[in-house]
Amino acid sequence: MLAGELYRSTDPELVADAQRAQRLVAQYNAASSEAAEGRLALLRQLCRSVGDGTVIRPFFACDYGYNIRLGRNAFINFNCVFLDCAPIEIGDNLQMGPAVQIYTAAHPLEADVRRSGLEYARPIRIGNDVWIGGGAIILPGVTIGDRSVIGAGSVVVRDVPAARVVAGNPARIIRSLDGSNGVDV
Numbered sequence: 554m555l556a557g558e559l560y561r562s563t564d565p566e567l568v569a570d571a572q573r574a575q576r577l578v579a580q581y582n583a584a585s586s587e588a589a590e591g592r593l594a595l596l597r598q599l600c601r602s603v604g605d606g607t608v609i610r611p612f613f614a615c616d617y618g619y620n621i622r623l624g625r626n627a628f629i630n631f632n633c634v635f636l637d638c639a640p641i642e643i644g645d646n647l648q649m650g651p652a653v654q655i656y657t658a659a660h661p662l663e664a665d666v667r668r669s670g671l672e673y674a675r676p677i678r679i680g681n682d683v684w685i686g687g688g689a690i691i692l693p694g695v696t697i698g699d700r701s702v703i704g705a706g707s708v709v710v711r712d713v714p715a716a717r718v719v720a721g722n723p724a725r726i727i728r729s730l731d732g733s734n735g736v737d738v
Contacts, residue, residue: 554638555620559661559671562638567617574599574618582611596623604645609633616658624681629653638674639693647679650687650705659693680715700730 554560554567561567577599584592597603599618604625612632615621620637623629624645631651635641639657657674660667675694679685683697686705697703697713704720704727713719716731 554674555640557639557673557675559666559673561670562672563670570617570619574615577618578614581609582613586610601640610651620657623647630687636674638672640676641679642676643679644681644683644699646682648684650685650689652688653685653691654689655691657693702730 577595581592581595581599584595586592593603596607596609599615600621600623601619602622604623604627606626607623608627609629610631613629615635616637618637620640621635622640622642624643624647626645627643627647627649629647629649633649633652634654636656636658641655641657655677657677658672659674660672677691677693678696680697680699680701682700683703685691685703686707688706689703690708691697692708692710695709695712697709698715698717700716701713702718703709703713703724704718706722707720707724708722709719710723713724716729717726718728718730719725720727
């Protein structure tokens with residue numbers, strides 16, 4: 554799975570890993586917002602790494618948790634879903650709106666292969682100081698450069714260079730934040 558090769562999500566080891574994650578996610582989502590230290594401790598049990606000052610508002614969902622790396626001071630708003638069948642790496646100072654979906658999981662185009670239960674995953678990397686608007690969807694294999702802004706409701710299907718504003722479905726560069734000319738993403 555982590556190598557990007559075809560795998561079965563019904564493998565007993567992956568099923569056990571997913572069950573562990575679901576227990577931790579349920580505890581996290583049920584924890585009082587007033588118990589910030591306890592919630593952070595649960596998040597650190599769930600994820601590979603979590604930087605200081607990071608907050609995820611419930612409801613949060615993920616597949617395994619151990620493939621998620623969150624930088625410092627990341628703010629992830631309500632109802633976000635991270636399908637972390639491959640690594641999801643998020644830099645420092647992220648701002649993420651509600652209902653953002655990050656999908657590393659993908660399925661083969663060939664129906665017979667899909668029918669067999671095989672799937673694959675591609676990592677997602679999000680740089681420092683990125684703002685992702687509510688309802689955006691980030692698809693497998695995408696890298697988003699530092700200081701970029703993803704418009705609300707956008708579907709990001711290709712890499713986004715640093716310091717760009719992208720929006721739409723599929724997301725396209727609508728503005729450069731560093732003065733350079735961009736090309737469609």
